[in-house]
Amino acid sequence: MSNSHSLAGEIVEYTVETDRVCATHRHTQPRTATCRPTTPDIGGVEVEVECPSRCSHNAILETGPNAISTLLQPPIVRTGLAAHQHIASSGYKAPTTRDIPPVALTNITHVDTKAFHPYLAQVGSLYEAFQRARSESEAEGALFRREKDGKQQQQQGQQRPSYKRRTSGQHQRRPAVTPLSTIPAVYSEPDFHLENPRTFDIVSEQAELVREANGPANVATRKSLATNAILQEKLSWYMDTVEVHLIASISSASKSFFSALGSLHELHSDAADAIARIQKLRASLAKLDKDMAIDGLKVVNLKRRRRNVRKLAEAIMQLDDLVALVRQCDEMVACDEIDAALDDLDRAERLIAGSVDPGRKPSYEPRDLRNLQALEGAQSDLDGLRQRIGRGFEARFHRSLLNDIRSHVARTETSATLQRWGDAFTRAKPGQRRAPSVFPSYVDIGPALRADLEAALKGLTRARYSTPAATAFRAVVLREMKTLIRKRLPSSTDDDNVSTVSASTAGAGTARQTQMEKSSVLARNLRALDPDDWIQMLADIYANTSEALRRLSAQVKVLLDITSSLPDPPAARSPQQTSELASVDNATASPQQQRPTRPRATSTVQAEIQQALDLSSLLGEGVDLIQNQLTKVVRVRAQQNAELPLPDFLHYFTLNRLFADECEAISGQSGFGLKTAVDAQIKDFVAKHGDLVKQKLMARLDADRWDAKDFGPTEIAMLDHKVRPAMIDDNKFILPDSGAAILSAIESLEHLAAGIPSMSSEVAITLIDTLKLFNSRSSQLILGAGATRSAGLKNITTKHLALSSQALAFTLALVVPYVRDFFRRHLPASAAPTNNILAEFDNVRRRITEHQAALYEKLIEIMSSRAAVHVRSMKAIDWDTAPPTLVKETTTLQRVLAKHLPDNVVMAVMGPVFASYRQLWERGFGDVELRTDRAKERMLDDVRFLRDRISKLEGAGDLGDHLLRVVMEKEVLLG
DSSP, X not given: OHHHHHHHHHHHHHHHHHHHHHHHTTTTSOOOSOOOOOOOOSSOOEEEEEOOSOOOSSOOOTTSTTOHHHHHSOHHHHTTOOTTOOOOOSSOOOOOTTTSOOOOOOOOOOOOGGGGHHHHHHHHHHHHHHHHHHHHTHHHHHHHHHHHHHHHHHHHHHHOOEEEEESSSOOOOOOSSOOGGGSOGGGGOTTOOTTSHHHHHHHHTTOBSSOXXXXXXXXXSSOBTTTOHHHHHHHHHHHHHHHHHHHHHHHHHHHHHHHHHHHHHHHHHHHHHHHHHHHHHHHHHHHHIIIIIHHHHHHHHHHHHHHHHHHHHHHHHHHXXXXXXXXXXXXXXXXXXXXXXXXXXXXXXXXXXXXXXTXXXXXXXXXXXXXXXXXXXXXXXXXHHHHHHHHHHHHHHHHHHHHHHHHHHHHSOHHHHHHHHHHHHOOOOTTOOOOOOOOOGGGOOOHHHHHHHXXXXXXXXXXXOHHHHHHHHHHHHHHHHHHHHHHHSOOSSSOTTXXXXXXXXXXXXXXXXXXXXXXXXXXXXXXXXXXXXXHHHHHHHHHHHHHXXXXXXXXXXXXXXXXXXXXXXXXXXXXXXXXXXXXXHHHHSOHHHHSOOOOOSSOHXXXXXXXXXXXXXXXXXXXXHXXXXXXXXXXXXXXXXXXXXXXXXXXXXXXXXXXXXXXHHHHSOOOSHHHHHXXXXXXXXXXXXXXXXXXXXXXXXHHOOOOOBOOOHHHHHHHHHHOSSSSBTTBOOOBOHHHHHHHHHHHHHHHHHHHOGGGHHHXXXXXXXXXXXXXXXXXXXXTTOTHHXXXXXXXXXXXXXXXXXXXXXXXXXXXXXXXXXXXXXHXXXXXHHHHHHHHHHHHHHHHHHHHHHHHHHHHHHHHHHHHHHHHHGGGGOOTTSOOOHHHHHHHHHHHHHHHHSOHHHHHHHHHHHHHHHHHHHHHHHHHOOBOSHHHHHHHHHHHHHHHHHHTTSTTOTTHHHHHHHHHHTOOBOOO
């Protein structure tokens, strides 16, 4: 610590001595060098203070006699005596930190960089020149600095004493020019602010502003700023270093700077000379303008005024012609001369645009008058005339199309349309050549109609009214479709003799009916129509609307074909070229450009017509409108349609199906409303028709007396539709009326299923229910003896049983191989419903078979009971007479069965009967007691008679011989 204090004392003494030396040289030499103190390090202490010969130049050192720090030091310190010695002063007391008021730091205003942009723009060119000069003279500047540093070193060595105290033998040399890197980096920071305490502490090297007077003298924790000469010399050294580098930079750039400055002075003198000449020229021109130009300008203005007056007169003449043309055009439109009116209107528009027809040469030069304020409303008037003309052509256009549709509908027969639908619906069978179709009449567009449409479209194109006309045509066509339907409907008034047209035109003296009343009358008249009238009316409506839509489609295609060759309409208010400009253009055009251009494949008119009409959309709207109207008509007769006879309803259904296919072929959509209404009526008809078939079958079953009935032509014809030949699988049937009834029911339902394939499943279920009803009801009538009450039969005989069995056999022979296969072909392709229905047919067959077996058992039971009765009566028989009763009954049974049943069925029935005879008669003959030989002979005679008669019956076998042996073996009881 003692060494540190002694070293600090030595540094202070050298600093004071240096101040004195600098003070002696202050006014003799300029300040070019710095005082560089060196601080001690760990290895040794070396203090080097070099005071240049010119310590200051026009500057006062901070440690001078006027410095604040010097004034704050005690007097002994200012005289150069030892520091920190306490010398008594006469009444002077050094200020303390408490006596010094705090310094308020001033906020430095921040200046935006944009404020320097004008200045930088002015000195930018000079700065670029400076950069170029700096790069060129870098070598020369370095040489200049070396020479200058050498001279300074010589002067410092001659004039400035140096005080050095070395603790070591090492010698430190100073470079020629001190680099800027020796200056601390804190001075180069962009946010360098000395009022910042942190920055101030770094710059002042933690020095104190004022030291406390009563502090300990031997403790020096922080140096005083007022007495820190080394810090002051450092700051001076830093400023001298920057000054040397600035001088070097300025000296290197001074040559280009002053050359640029000289150039600026020359430019300034040239500009001043030019300004003086311009002022002199302006004075000369003003004198010349005053003497000559003003008078000449007056003459020019008068000539221009005369030309303007002439143009005004010609424009007035042009306006007069324009007014006359417009007036004439208006009169022609009023007289329906729209073709000539359109020509005059085009001439008027060309006249406004300053163009005239090539054959007309007016006495004036036409001019473009469209910008005149007086004609601002003229264009709207012309547009109004053009619109009136367009409506005239629109009326012609609509009239031509509607008249053609009406005439085509009138001359096309309904039968021809239905034949065309049938040909389109019917598919040719494999191997069968289809008849060549006739060319449809609706595509035949005559040349007269085409000429009328072409003329109307040209007029609409010129009138720029094609799009509104095409749009209005859509509504006109849809109204025409309603009219076609309304014409075929019955009258909507109470007087049925008055047609729809006459009813609409009449009524001048009668009160007008409300719409609700008309609808009610129309619905009543529709329900009152006969089936034939109803179907004929529907066929006419369907055929007429179909032909109208087909003709409309052909018309639209002809319209698009015509518009493809039409030129585009001239743009509204577009200026036309004069004849002179047109001739110039033709003269300068190339040969390829002079050739006439062909119309485009799709012209603007065609695009407008196609967009306005939109054939697919138009046909779709037409189909929807027609079907919506017809749906209302069809729903009115929903109940009557469900009660139509089967042929009429099938005709009605076929008509609707063909019309739906035609609508789908025309517009791509078959319609939903009409189809839904017809499907609902079909379901109602199938249900009601099935109930009607069942009712008729029940009535005929109940009224049947179960007698054999021959098939008439009607039944034979129905059977021919089912099987060929009339015999079913080589079997002949003798049927009662019930057999013909079930055949009629089957034929009716199969006809319905074939006519309406979509309802085949429902029809099949109805037929199955009908067969079940036939089986159960016939069982009730025969086996249950219900026929005795319903048909008035006395009793149920074997003939009735045999005929009932024949009816069941006939039903089985017809249903199983033919009806079931028929529905298998007509049922939908889905597997589950089809299999269920076919399984129901098998169930019906099983039930009928069981019914047949029950009938056979009933026959056997009857004959067995009769045989048992005869056996019981044998004991009371008088054997003196021959009893033919049993033989007669057996022969009658065999004859009835052979007549009504086939041989195999007869054998199936008689076999059990003969077996029963064998058992019963053998026991009966065994139980009879014979008391005389004569009685045995009579019994043998009866058995022989029985054998002779029964042996002729098929299935009897050896029954007679067996009974004869039993009687012969019988013994006679004597007594």
